[in-house]
Amino acid sequence: MRSWLSSQRPDMPSVHFGLPRRSLLKFPPGSQPHTIPAPPAERSWLQPFTIPPKLYNDALKVQVPITIAAVYAATVILINRVNKKRGYKPWAISKTKAFHLFVVLHNVFLAIYSAWTFVGMLNAFRESMPARSEMHGNGLVNVVDALCKVNGPRGLGNAAVYDTNADSWTILNPEYKLGPGNTPDPTDVGRLWNKGLAFFGWIFYLSKFYEVLDTAIILAKGKKSSTLQTYHHAGAMMCMWAGIRYMASPIWIFALVNSAIHAMMSQYTYYTLTALKFPIPVRIKKSLTTTQILQFILGTSLAASHLFIYYSIPFPVPHTVTLPPLASVVPSVAAVANATQSGMGSWLKKLALRAAGHEGVAANVVNANGTLFGSDGMRAAEAALGKQEVRYTLEPQTFSCMDTSGQAFAVWLNVLYLLPLTWLFARFFVRSYLRRTDPKAKRSMSHSHAAEKAGLDALKGVTPSSCGTTVQRHHQTPGRRKDGDGQLSGNTHSNRRVGVRGEC
Structure with a gap:
């Protein structure tokens, strides 16, 4: 195991990296420990309600995401076939004012929700990080400890750690005790789980079920929902489930960063403006795609690094000494x-x-x-x-960011899910924005048409519900008209949108 940017002295905290322990590479992962529900808190705009513990754990049963994902995938396959037989004509409901209003409200709701989640997670992240006074000398170890161990009291060496050998929780610092049932105390403050990850992460997990309405909107317009989109939504459900169910510390990355992309970078605001027929400049589309790519690269790298990071903290260890x-x-x-x-x-x-x-x-x-x-x-x-006496000496205790096979499984699942999406975004970006070198083509086509032409080859069939950049193509025979929803009437047209939107 190699030391990394830290002291080599055994009596000083240090950070290392090394290969994951073999016990973490287990499938199916162990079921212990049970998920700690979000602690009750005073009602505020950040946490307006308390989640009942039974509901919290019932929603995290593995049957829930698997069943919803399976029903979702089967429904999409079935309606895709129906839409194909109908010639991809919009359903009547998609042309109503009520449907258009629903689409706008749907995107406005998700934009506001994403902003609320981002603010809540940012506040939890800020309050869980070491104070400025704790950053002197052992700042790196303090940060690693705060990010790796999300349960227990605040402070270096005070975390609640699950011991897989004893199948029980433990706190090495004798000044702190576990709560009822020998589990982390819900009143403990200062670490990510109790400060907000348990609450906002659980709701973020449920939001992945709600987001399948994106696909329902596309299907109602008579369009095809691609296999990629089905993979995208079903995978997001499973990734967030695994992260919250096993209390894997890297899941904060997706809850914080992904909500920021949706809110601060105006992704759902972008969809709202699109639904309201506002023109979106290509540079905005390009910036959204660039941000998504950076999110995937940084998020995947940071999450994967948790598997290889270890850190050591000196603890007083008792020794019995026989005196002369x-x-x-x-x-x-x-x-x-x-x-x-x-x-x-x-x-x-x-x-x-x-x-x-x-x-x-x-x-x-x-x-x-x-x-x-x-x-x-x-x-x-x-x-x-003569007599005996107990004396204490400082000895390093080494910790891994991952305590259980379930936490490691959640990381591997998220990494394997994000790698294809990262490749997909990069390919789309190159084809849409970097390979437009023909001056004649630039004069003959608008920027959106040029981006769309390349994007169709790269991401055929992916809809705006799964994309951060949206481009359109209309093939219209002379004399055809557009209806009130912007769709072409008749059967001799094609209206496709291409792009990608990433989630956890």
Whole structure:
């Protein structure tokens, strides 16, 4: 294991990296520990309600995301076939004002929700990070500890850690105790789980089920929902489920960064403006795609790094030490001991009388000096027999960012899910924005048409519900008209949108 930007001294905190422990590479992952529900909190705009613990854990049963993902995928396949038989004509409901209003409100709601989640997660992240006073000397180790261990009290070495060997939670710092049921105390403050990840992360997980309405909107317009989009939404459900179910620390990355992309970078605001027919400049589309690519690269790298990071903290470890006779250590006691060596017989006689129940007689036994026994006899015994003492020495205790196979599974699942999306975004970006070098093509086509032409080859069939950049193509025979929803009436047209939108 190699040291990384940290002290080599064993009595100083340090950060290392190395290969994951073999016990973490287990499939299916272990079911322990059970998820700690979000703690109750005072009602505020950030946490307006408390999630009942039973509901919290019931929603995290593995049957929930698997069933919803399977039903979602089967429904998409079925309606895709129906739309194909209908010639990809919009359904009547998609042309109503109520449907158009629903699309706008749907995107406005998701934009506001994403902003709320981002603010909540940002606040949790800020309050969980080491204070400025804690950053001197061991700043790196403090940050790593705060990001890797999300349960327990605040402070280096105070985290609640799940010991897979003992199948129980533990806190190494004796000043802190576990809560009811020997689990992390819900009143503990200062770490990510209780500060907001448990609450906002759980709701973010549920939002992945709601987001399938994006696909419903596309299908209602008579369009095809691609296999990529189905993979995207179903994968997002499973990734967020695994992260929250196993309390994997890197899941904060997706809850924080992805909500920021949706809110601060105006992704759902972008969809709202599109639904309201506002023109979107190509540079905005390009910036959204660039941001998504950076999100995937940084998020994937940071999440994967949790598998390889270790850190050491010196803890006081008790050792039992046998002391030499006091006569050889303390000169004053040695004098007393030497003076009483000849009186050991009297002292033993005193002990024998006490053992026989003759306390009164024992009290009158005198020592070698002809006086009653005092503390000198006891000291003589200690000097003769010696004694043991518990002493503490600082020894490094090494921790991994991943405590359980479930946490490692959540990281691997998210990484494997994001890698294809990262490649997809990069390919789309190159074809849409970097390979437009023909001046004639630039004069003959608008920027959006040029981007769309390349994007169709790269991302055929991906809809705006799964994209951060949207481009359109209309093939219209002369004389055809557009209806009120911007769709071409008749069967001799094609209206496709291409792009990608990433989630956890």
